[in-house]
Amino acid sequence: MSKTNMRHAYLIIAHNEFEVLQHLLNALDDKRNDVFIHIDKKVKTHPNLHMREGRLSILKNTLEVYWGHISQIEAEYLLFETAHKNGSYAYYHLISGVHLPLYNQSYLHAFFDRLKGKDLLMKMDIPVEEVTIKVRKYNFFIKSYFSSQGSTRKISQFLWRASIRFQKIFDIIANKKETFYKASNWLSLSQKSMDYVLKEKSKVLKKYRYSFCGDEFFVPSILENMSLKSNVVYYDKLLKCDFEGGNTKTYSLANYDDIINSGCLFARKFSVQNINVVEKILTNLNSRTE
Incomplete structure (x- = not known):
């Protein structure tokens, strides 16, 4: 070497x-x-x-x-x-x-x-639900999810949760064919x-x-x-x-x-x-x- x-x-x-x-x-x-x-x-x-x-x-x-x-x-x-x-x-x-x-x-x-x-x-442990949310759904509003501004943070987290619920209801799946580690x-x-x-x-x-x-x-x-x-x-x-x-x-x-x-x-x-x-x-x- x-x-x-x-x-x-x-x-x-x-x-x-x-x-x-x-x-x-x-x-x-x-x-x-x-x-x-x-x-x-x-x-x-x-x-x-x-x-x-x-x-x-x-x-x-x-x-x-x-x-x-x-x-x-x-x-x-x-x-x-x-x-x-x-x-x-x-x-x-x-x-x-x-x-x-x-x-x-x-x-x-x-x-x-x-x-x-x-x-x-x-x-790291990888529960199925975590994979489902983190890499098989479209995560919007993450940039301000932990904002130091309380109102911005609350709105972003509310919209993120609503978006995830919407995708679950309509069975929207990202990266269907991928295996994640x-x-x-x-x-x-x-x-x-x-x-x-x-x-x-x-x-x-x-x-x-x-x-x-x-x-x-x-x-x-x-x-x-x-x-x-x-x-x-x-x-x-x-x-x-x-x-x-x-x-x-x-x-x-x-x-x-x-x-x-x-x-x-x-x-x-x-x-x-x-x-x-x-x-x-x-x-x-x-x-x-x-």
Whole structure:
């Protein structure tokens, strides 16, 4: 394997918590890594981010990203394409700006070397009703579904529910012939699989245009439905991520032992309000070997 192909690309989607993001960059700062960051276009003042050893690229032409909306997939493709044009990589890691690695870069590179080009995804449960609604119905009004404006949010959610009911009554089905698979959108892909995911871009954007959280479906569905199925490894230790009341839990120092003892490669999510747990994790990275 050439030196170029031993490099890893970290693709980061960020919209806030930029102090945490800088700590993340410090943890990824390694001459074997190239880092690409998409900062939501809605952010008016960009942070001053830096790395010393790794190569850092902050995308200039970015998108306004809305949770559950096709814009999430479009932003991911922007990162995929930007990194892919930059060169060939052993792995492309898609993470958020509030991720942290739980091991140092020497450990992570050795771990992925042992995978020998296998893709690492984290499988998620996929109830039939969820597939029916999220990818077999036309989901309108998603862009403002979680609007910070209360009245806009309520109207959008009411119209979305009415639209779904209408489609159920009249048996309107999208993507009838497709088989869908679901995994976390945070993943690690080989060069071969990234090549294929990029080739499928136009089909993906058409198929998932009116999906709800389609970013959790499109990559695993591409890989599982094609000859690359044997290349996929589902690994529940890829990411330590917990939920509280339906929302992603923000970790604090009280969660430190649970995080470190999880055996996961990465953890999410962290906040400047609990920066002490971030600092403690990163301080101890180099002492972790297993």
